[in-house]
Amino acid sequence: MSTEKVFAALGDETRLELVRRLTVGGPQRTLDLVAGLEMSRQAATKHLEILEGAGLVKSEKSGREVLRSLDPEALDAAASWLAKRAMEWDDRLDRLKMMLESD
Amino acid sequence: MSTEKVFAALGDETRLELVRRLTVGGPQRTLDLVAGLEMSRQAATKHLEILEGAGLVKSEKSGREVLRSLDPEALDAAASWLAKRAMEWDDRLDRLKMMLESD
DNA sequence: ATATTATGCAATCAAGAGGTTGCATATGGA
DNA sequence: TCCATATGCAACCTCTTGATTGCATAATAT
Numbered sequence: 001m002s003t004e005k006v007f008a009a010l011g012d013e014t015r016l017e018l019v020r021r022l023t024v025g026g027p028q029r030t031l032d033l034v035a036g037l038e039m040s041r042q043a044a045t046k047h048l049e050i051l052e053g054a055g056l057v058k059s060e061k062s063g064r065e066v067l068r069s070l071d072p073e074a075l076d077a078a079a080s081w082l083a084k085r086a087m088e089w090d091d092r093l094d095r096l097k098m099m100l101e102s103d
Numbered sequence: 104m105s106t107e108k109v110f111a112a113l114g115d116e117t118r119l120e121l122v123r124r125l126t127v128g129g130p131q132r133t134l135d136l137v138a139g140l141e142m143s144r145q146a147a148t149k150h151l152e153i154l155e156g157a158g159l160v161k162s163e164k165s166g167r168e169v170l171r172s173l174d175p176e177a178l179d180a181a182a183s184w185l186a187k188r189a190m191e192w193d194d195r196l197d198r199l200k201m202m203l204e205s206d
Numbered sequence: 207a208t209a210t211t212a213t214g215c216a217a218t219c220a221a222g223a224g225g226t227t228g229c230a231t232a233t234g235g236a
Numbered sequence: 237t238c239c240a241t242a243t244g245c246a247a248c249c250t251c252t253t254g255a256t257t258g259c260a261t262a263a264t265a266t
């Protein structure tokens with residue numbers, strides 16, 4: 001579950017839309033997810049496999065159907081990565097500000 | 104500052120490394136940032152421009168040098184996006200769990 | 207003034223990403 | 237059983253991305 005893979009998976013408008021749909025609509029089949037998107041089922045499948053490869057989506061087979069759902073852990077991990085950097089940077093700016101004020 | 108652009112910008116190992124270096128080392132010139140990375144200066148410049156296009160990095164010209172630094176706002180925005188989805192999904196799982204337990 | 211340093215611009219190239227189509231497979235319903 | 241449905245697999249194509257090289261420009265140092 002590399003940070004790079006997670007961000008790369010989310011760096012595509014189609015896949016962001018799929019994540020939104022999974023967030024709102026819960027576990028769904030490929031055909032449900034692709035409905036309304038202007039692309040073939042196979043294109044959507046590839047996107048879902050990329051999201052799965054990044055750990056963002058899990059799939060469960062049920063008969064001839066495959067239900068995909070979001071896995072919040074990878075989302076949390078990516079959010080932490082970002083938050084850590086934002087925090088460290090804010091600290092740096094604060095220290096800089098204090099140094100300037102002490103003159 | 105689109106969500107997609109931010110994630111796409113972070114979805115590359117080289118650019119993640121540049122963000123790490125900017126987090127730790129503060130504002131730096133292109134040549135400082137590329138030092139140790141096995142790539143040309145121009146390659147690094149392109150990566151930095153992508154980060155800048157996503158709003159993650161700001162650049163300030165000083166004489167013949169260009170100093171690049173992190174902009175924490177975009178990092179915060181992306182972290183919020185992820186946190187929101189993780190939260191919504193956790194709520195969904197909780198509701199599902201309660202429904203199952205009430206049987 | 208001249209040389210050095212830091213960067214920008216442009217052409218070029220190989221590899222990968224995103225998409226399509228056609229066919230194969232397997233499950234569910236009539 | 238027979239047909240419709242949901243998906244997987246694979247070949248193929250185009251456009252984008254990441255990277256390189258060579259040259260131009262502008263600021264600093266000697």
